[in-house]
Amino acid sequence: AQSVTQLGSHVSVSEGALVLLRCNYSSSVPPYLFWYVQYPNQGLQLLLKYTTGATLVKGINGFEAEFKKSETSFHLTKPSAHMSDAAEYFCAVSTASKLTFGTGTRLQVTL
Amino acid sequence: DTEVTQTPKHLVMGMTNKKSLKCEQHMGHRAMYWYKQKAKKPPELMFVYSYEKLSINESVPSRFSPECPNSSLLNLHLHALQPEDSALYLCASSHGNSPLHFGNGTRLTVT
Numbered sequence: 001a002q003s004v005t006q007l008g009s010h011v012s013v014s015e016g017a018l019v020l021l022r023c024n025y026s027s028s029v030p031p032y033l034f035w036y037v038q039y040p041n042q043g044l045q046l047l048l049k050y051t052t053g054a055t056l057v058k059g060i061n062g063f064e065a066e067f068k069k070s071e072t073s074f075h076l077t078k079p080s081a082h083m084s085d086a087a088e089y090f091c092a093v094s095t096a097s098k099l100t101f102g103t104g105t106r107l108q109v110t111l
Numbered sequence: 112d113t114e115v116t117q118t119p120k121h122l123v124m125g126m127t128n129k130k131s132l133k134c135e136q137h138m139g140h141r142a143m144y145w146y147k148q149k150a151k152k153p154p155e156l157m158f159v160y161s162y163e164k165l166s167i168n169e170s171v172p173s174r175f176s177p178e179c180p181n182s183s184l185l186n187l188h189l190h191a192l193q194p195e196d197s198a199l200y201l202c203a204s205s206h207g208n209s210p211l212h213f214g215n216g217t218r219l220t221v222t
Contacts, residue, residue, distance in 0.1 A: 032208065034210055036213075041215075041218075042215050042216070043115075043117075043201055043203075043213035043214050043215040043216050044154070044201070044203075044211075044213040045213070046210045046211075046212070049210050051208065090153055090154075094208075094210075098156055098159070098167065099144075099156070099203075099211055100156075101153035101154055102153065103152075103153055104151075104152075104153050
């Protein structure tokens, strides 16, 4: 079975600082990996996805993630945090029409 | 703005009530999903419809009854719910290997 593990349920950064949200996956086959963001009282919005090809994936709002097979990781980064980035972030893996989420990381951005 | 529309946004119902949640998409997606999300938890898959046929039922209690009248609509009929069923119910759609598009959810409270 495929799964993802998000390290850190809560991350706090200062505005303008680097954002790094960690995700490791477990998969017996090449995975499809995703990052979603959820703002309060809203659904989930796709930030970026990795399927095949280029391992550095750029998404919306300045986020990017790098697929590293040797480390089974798909960490999400953003060079400079903005107050509007405060939200819940979910890493997810897709298999056979099922999308399985990690436990989520709440990003707090402080002044 | 989301391309998956869910109604109502909020619903309060008693344990003896019958109500329905509705979901609509006009992106031509042929797979539609119901997820349940408890507070501070990731979404959990309930049902998947593929080409209007139920393809996945994650052992959901029979008090939740899904229906897919056509390729654009997905309903979730609720009957005799328990207070622990209170949650955010998310609808999503996809096509092929494309990422899931989520609606903003219905926040359900069972009293």
